[in-house]
Amino acid sequence: MHRRCKQKVKATASPRSSGHTLPPVFLPLAIAVLVLSVGGYFLWRWLHPGEAGRLHVSGRIEGYEVNIGAKIGGRVDFIAVREGDTVTTGQPIVKISDDDIQAQLRGANARLQKAVDQREQAQDQIQVTKSQIDEANYNFHQARQDMLGRITQATEQVSASEAQLSQAEADLKQAQYDLSLAAIRKERYGKLVAKGAVMQDQYDQAATTYDTAAATVAARQAAVEAARKQLSAQKGFLTQARATRFNPPIRSAQVDALEKQEKLYEAQLRAAAKEIANAKAAVDEIKANISYLNINSPINGITTARAVEPGAVVVPGQTVLSLINLDTVYLRGYVPEGQIGRVRVGQKALVYLDSAPKKGIDGQVIEIDPVASFTPENIYFRDDRVKQVFGIKIGISHPGGFCKPGMPADADIVTE
Numbered sequence: 001m002h003r004r005c006k007q008k009v010k011a012t013a014s015p016r017s018s019g020h021t022l023p024p025v026f027l028p029l030a031i032a033v034l035v036l037s038v039g040g041y042f043l044w045r046w047l048h049p050g051e052a053g054r055l056h057v058s059g060r061i062e063g064y065e066v067n068i069g070a071k072i073g074g075r076v077d078f079i080a081v082r083e084g085d086t087v088t089t090g091q092p093i094v095k096i097s098d099d100d101i102q103a104q105l106r107g108a109n110a111r112l113q114k115a116v117d118q119r120e121q122a123q124d125q126i127q128v129t130k131s132q133i134d135e136a137n138y139n140f141h142q143a144r145q146d147m148l149g150r151i152t153q154a155t156e157q158v159s160a161s162e163a164q165l166s167q168a169e170a171d172l173k174q175a176q177y178d179l180s181l182a183a184i185r186k187e188r189y190g191k192l193v194a195k196g197a198v199m200q201d202q203y204d205q206a207a208t209t210y211d212t213a214a215a216t217v218a219a220r221q222a223a224v225e226a227a228r229k230q231l232s233a234q235k236g237f238l239t240q241a242r243a244t245r246f247n248p249p250i251r252s253a254q255v256d257a258l259e260k261q262e263k264l265y266e267a268q269l270r271a272a273a274k275e276i277a278n279a280k281a282a283v284d285e286i287k288a289n290i291s292y293l294n295i296n297s298p299i300n301g302i303t304t305a306r307a308v309e310p311g312a313v314v315v316p317g318q319t320v321l322s323l324i325n326l327d328t329v330y331l332r333g334y335v336p337e338g339q340i341g342r343v344r345v346g347q348k349a350l351v352y353l354d355s356a357p358k359k360g361i362d363g364q365v366i367e368i369d370p371v372a373s374f375t376p377e378n379i380y381f382r383d384d385r386v387k388q389v390f391g392i393k394i395g396i397s398h399p400g401g402f403c404k405p406g407m408p409a410d411a412d413i414v415t416e
Helices: 002-019 026-047 099-195 200-293
Strands: 054-062 065-069 074-079 092-096 294-296 301-306 319-324 330-336 348-353 356-368 388-396 408-414
Touching: 054 388, 074 319, 092 319, 099 200, 200 294, 330 356, 330 408, 348 388, 356 408
Parallel strands: none
Antiparallel strands: 054 330, 054 408, 065 319, 074 092, 092 294, 301 319, 330 388, 348 356, 348 408, 356 388
16 A cells, blocks of 8 residues: 555656646646736726826827917908918918908098198198288287377377467457558548648558558468368368277287187197097008908917818908917826826826837826816716716927827826
């Protein structure tokens, strides 16, 4: 019996020593253990992601889309690019017809020219009015001096005429007295001649003296009448001179009227200046609007959408093209609610594209949604869609043109 057991041991030991192979019963067991170990490891990694200092995120490459719209409405003449075309900063991409706005520009220029003409006309009228005011002021002072001079002169002439009249009347009385005396002497000498008491020559001399005195009286009467007429005329001149007192107020009123007219022209000048400013502003605005009709690309990127075609009429603000800058793309991913506490803005990350799954592109977390949401509907499993997740954005530092919107991608967030 002892020998039998010994032989049995030898029989079982000989194959192990010769080929080191396991019996067939152990092979399935080893495979099962291996599968369970690997599955358990992946299950542990799924249940405890990032335990090794990394948090795995899957998502899609997105970008900041720039919608190129028309600031001025009109008919689209041409569009230079289509979806997928690259554009550079400053490149002309859209042109809108400027027929209507060119007509507006011509109208604004016409209003501007009219305002300029009105300003020049007001300036000319102000200069003419200033000259008229100067002339009216001169006439006013001249009329005032002329009035004073005429009144003074006429008053003096009236006084002189009154003196002459008084003198003529005095002379007339003297002549009348002399005539009365001559008449008495003539009568006396006539009686004496008849009696022979005096000589005929003495009578003749008395008669001559009488005739002379009579002539003198007549002359003096004529002088008195002339002096009276002269006085009456001088009084008329004085009345006329006094009438010139109304000339200075008239001239002054003319000055006031001209000054008011000057103020009116100055107001017209100011209004014309404002109209010129408004017209210039309108011209500048229309020219700026004309420049808006030629739309240039504001960024370097690619065209993602072309909303209209040439010939279409667009309104202000309507999107014509959509562009994305490939230098500012990011990975949009979702982190389970239970893991979001390990993520913060500024953490470094490595982004992996399907085209280069082993080549990580540097990035960092740039945004975390403030509230949780359900998993997006593009997740095909119902159980996954009902989970609460937080959306995050991982900015890609140097995409190099390889990261394009719509591409799926993965990322590892460094959570240490």
